[in-house]
Amino acid sequence: MLAFDWPTFRGVESTPWLIVLIVVAAASVGCITFLYGYERQLVDRKLGNTLLGLRLASLAVILFALFEPVSRWSEDITTTGRVVVAIDVSESMDTQDAVATPAEKLRLAKGLGMLGHGEAAERVDPWIAAYEAGKEPDWVLPQETNDADKRRALAAGRRELVQGLMTEVERLPRYEIARRLLMNGSRPLIKQIQESANTELYVFAADVASTDVKALESPEKVKGNSEGTDVTLPLNAAIEGSGGGKLAGVVILTDGRDNLHGGDGRFVQRFGGLAPIYPILIGSDRRPKDLAVAGLDYPSTVFQDDTPIVKAILRTSGYDGKEMSVVLEKRDAAGQPVGEPVRKTVRIDGPTAEVPFDLDAKEVGRHQYALRVEPQPDETRQDNNQRDFQMQVVDDKANVLVLEGDARWEFRYIQDALMRDNRLKVDKIVFNQPYMGVLADTFFPRLLKLPEQFTPGSPTPFSQYDLVLIGDVAPNDLSPRAWEFLDRYVREEGGTLLLIAGKNFFPQDYASDIVAGLLPVTNLRAKDLAGPTQTGGPLDRGFHLRLTDDGEQQSILQFDADVAENRRIWSKLPGHQWGLVAEARPAATVWASLEVPPGEAETPRLDWDRKNAMLVQQFVGAGQVVWMGIDSTWRWRFRVGDKYHHRYWGQLARWAADAKSAAGNEFLKLSLDRPTISLGEDAVVRVRWDEQALKKAPNVRVQAILEPIRADGSADGAHPAIAPVTIDLRPSKPLTFEGRAIGLKSGDYRVRLQVDNADVKTEGIQAELVVLPPTTGELADVSANRALLEQIASVSGGRLFLPDQAGEIPSLFRDVNQTLHKEGEEPLWNRWWVLFLFCGIVMTEWVLRKVNGLP
DSSP: OEEEOOOEEGGGSSHHHHHHHHHHHHHHHHHHHHHHHHHTTTSOHHHHHHHHHHHHHHHHHHHHHHTOEEEEEEEEEEEOOEEEEEEEOSGGGGOBOTTOOHHHHHHHHHHTTTTOSTHHHHTHHHHHHHHHTTSOOOOSOTTTOOOHHHHHHHHHHHHHHHHHHHHHHHTSBHHHHHHHHHHOSSSOHHHHHHHHSEEEEEEESSSEEEEOHHHHHSSSOOOOOOSOOOTTHHHHHHHHOOOOSOEEEEEEEEOOOOOSSTTOGGGGGGGTTTOOEEEEEOSOSSOOSEEEEEEEEOOSEEETTOOOEEEEEEEEESOTTOEEEEEEEEEOTTSOEEEEEEEEEEEOOSSEEEEEEEOOOOSOEEEEEEEEEOOOTTOSOSTTSEEEEEEEEEOOOEEEEEEESSOOHHHHHHHHHHHTOTTEEEEEEESSOOOOSSSSSOSSOOOOOOOSSOOTTSOOTTTTOSEEEEOSOOTTTSOHHHHHHHHHHHHTTOOEEEEEOOSSSTTTTOOOHHHHHHOSEEEEEEEEOOSTTOOSOTTTSSBOEEEOHHHHTOGGGOSSSSHHHHHHHHHHSOOBSEEEEEEEOTTOEEEEEEOOOGGGTTSOHHHHHHHSEEEEEEEETTEEEEEEOBSOGGGGGTTTTTTTHHHHHHHHHHHHHHHHTOEEOSSEEEEESOSEEETTSOEEEEEEEOHHHHHTOTTOEEEEEEEEEOTTSOBOTTSOOOOOEEOEEOTTSTTEEEEEEOSOOSEEEEEEEEEESSOOOOTTOEEEEEEESOOSSTTTOOSOOHHHHHHHHHHHTOOOBOGGGGGGGGGGGTTOOEEEEEEEEEESTTSHHHHHHHHHHHHHHHHHHHHTTOO
């Protein structure tokens, strides 16, 4: 209701101003009175009084405005709160929970109203409690009857009724249970919520969509993108909802089987502080008897004649001690089998099993595979027994040059790792090595041959290499002219330069501006822990590296496909006794830093990483430079041999080759964070600019356009149009534009660029992106995730409900109306009518004077 108070005058709140107004008003009245006395001699009394009245009226209007009157108002606005109700329509919601406990089945039957209401339903609670305690329920209470025969007959009838209801319940898919919980009964749950609050209905899985009551009235499952489950979507929909009123709560009917956030539970924290969430647990948290291909670990791109391995992670339940057949099958473009499948037999001895297969990388091109575990007749479901994947084989070799001062330990192990990789072509120069005169020359070449004359625009001596490694080389071995060529190799030819810390010379003995310009770090300081105090084993002594968030996303630093497992591997690598700690330059990206000591736990992580950097990357011109502050990666071989050491150096060389071969020209280069992603993952597109080209186009706008294509590269009209993705500048990388394409459907895409406000040609600059069918764990584990839903409810301030408790939810929203009290002021002195009134009075007075001959 809108209410107004008496006007107040802002102009009189200041005493000096009030005195001025009084003085001005008195002076004005005096002047008007004096003028009236003078004019009375020229006009009659009636006209004189009229003129006097008009002048006093105009003065009153002016004083009215100068006193600044305002009218205060207040209003109470009542709005009805919003409630969002979301139903999970993912594939796991098609599961029938035959393995549910009797107590769970009985709760479902009660929640669905199969046992009636009132006293009949309340009788079920002791039965549920008995089943949960592992006891047979007391079907008949002592006070019901004392007749033994009647008690036996009544107990047998009730037991038979309950068994029949349990059988019926276990045949219901989870989605149907959720639908009935909302829609069934004389007063459906959804109707009760709608009576109290503005209600929005959604269905969700890998994406979210609005729906209505009419769609839920049909037993047919509402369609949705069921290739994964993201439990954060209902909250996002609630925040973005178009309904009026404050968000009072979110009700989610789901089994909690989220699989689009990996194993990292930190995403749950985003539910806090927004609105209480009330999950209704649908399904049993008991693992059904099932076999599933939970995940695949494989390289998306390999070199020809490589020996790639795909590792299948099987998740099993109920098959301990049994042998299962796992099959790897190659497919053609139409999805038909090619050649003989490869079979392996694995014995199930726990909840998970890993089965590795060697892949054929002899033929260049994209290869499709299907990996499956043979279904068993007593499985809960068989549609999770297979995973499809693709692998790209490229006809290329990575060319690597290693420059080293002497054959130190790090050099020996690096060259051994690189030489044993048959997809790498490695050249080595060791400037200082013993020569006994027995052989015609030293074992390794020791001279770096540079051209006597160099024509601008011609290739440098390093142009053939994808990666150049520089170790502990003395300044007199690597001349300033060599560094000039290396600088051009990076800036103009797009090469990758890896600089490795050395105890003797590099980089502390260099006073070159070129070296300083290439180094992505400053403020170098030695960390030396060698000595008698280091008495622990190799895993304990020394300092350790910790990957940063950027480092965890780098393919060269991934020793396992699982983020958590990769983090664990890095934390367990042997320590290092010497290294050069440095501070990263502003445009550099830190991949790994020193492990944070206990005394520095409160230091902001980003500050610590940048001031204690050990592995750093920075784009320089068309290429990039990587700094490695340790000289003992060979220690990573302790107890595991070549497993991590060789993988690191092999991945580094391939990564450098990919970077140099990125599509582009002298102005920019286009690259994809990963050319192959799974459904539900973001496609990250990057454009790296030449520094001078970017300076000439300060207002440049870049868009990445993703076009669906067929396997033969032609445009695919069957796909919906993909909206352009704007690539924005990332502050951490001044020369890099980056954007994300979200929600792409499975298929192949061509990525091309559109550049505005810059004289740059982009014809022919393109890359291909493959979005694979879901590799999520949607059906890998179909047991309900009660722990996750309890965590979401706790963080958000809500509560987890079981199906038989769902009837309590409407009472939570009986008082969700919100009264908003608003107050304000309406100025009265600056209205148009005040101006019109003043002008009307003054004009009337002027006309009367002129008509009667007054000046």
